[in-house]
Amino acid sequence: MLFDRATRGRYATDASIYQVTPVGVVIPRHQQDLKIALDIARDAKVPILARGAGTSQCGQTVGEALVIDTTRWLNQVVEFDVEARTVVVEPGMVLDHLNAWLKPHGLWYPVDVSTSAQCTIGGMAGNNSCGSRSIYYGNMVHNVLGVDALLADGSAASFGFVDSFAQGSREQHLAQQVRAIAERVGPEIRDHFPKVLRRVGGYNLDLFDCQNPMPDHRANLAHLLVGSEGTLG
Structure with missing residues (x-):
């Protein structure tokens, strides 16, 4: 973990016009380091912010948070x-x-x-x-066929095709919760979700009835994380 002024200054900007100094920076060497960083942030009640190359033009990779940079080591x-x-x-x-x-x-x-x-x-x-x-x-x-992610409580989850989740698994439970939300707001999704190929203004809650589905039309929970800007995992 890096908390010096120079490092925080380097990570305060991206390709956007915004400049926000982070709390600190984590450059994990291993997957376990990610979990440790998440545990520390949770205990300290500090938000985390995953960062790649910082090419975002709307300020998505800057914030008053613990920035996690995976580019140096987790790149294989x-x-x-x-x-x-x-x-x-x-x-x-x-x-x-x-x-x-x-x-x-x-x-x-x-x-x-x-x-x-x-x-x-x-x-x-x-x-x-x-x-x-x-x-x-x-x-x-x-x-994207699947995403292995850490959730906010530090537990690991493998997001993929909903019909492949084991009965009673954490992933199946999450899929059921997301489906219930999607069904509850289904009319709003159909009426107000823009009919465009690329959407990043919110979550892909229409993954169970997607306007741009995968060729085999199988619902994939990983697609909820795609476009979520790191807020779900």
Whole structure:
């Protein structure tokens, strides 16, 4: 953890016009470090703010919080399945680095944002990035199969297809809660959610009846986290 004035000053800005000095900065080396940082923040009643490359133009990565920067250490490929064309990465993986890793296999990650040399996969999931080819390939919400996350209480959860959750699991319980909320406000969603490919003005509560669904039309709870700007995990 870093609390010196120079570090806090560096993390007080992003690509936006805003400048807010954070409480401190955490640069975790391992996944366990993330949990420890969350435990400390919870005990101190300090908000946390996940940060990737800081390319946000609306101030999403600055705030009076404990900033967690995953770009230095948590930036590796974890798993890869060339036949399924799936890859599991840590949140600090830069998009260009991922595509360079995939290139020998004849693959690339199709969410091709203009800041690809800096932006991270975690940040792209946070703001539901799109890119110039998103009309054909979809944006992040169409290209994320699952998210392993830590919840506010420090517990781990694996968000994925709702129909694959084990009976009685934490994930199934969360899915049921989200479905109940979505059904309660269903008319408002249908009447007022904008009919656009990319939405970041709120949560994807329409994931059970999505206007831009996955090809197989299976509800995926990970899509609730996509576009949530790190507020849910």
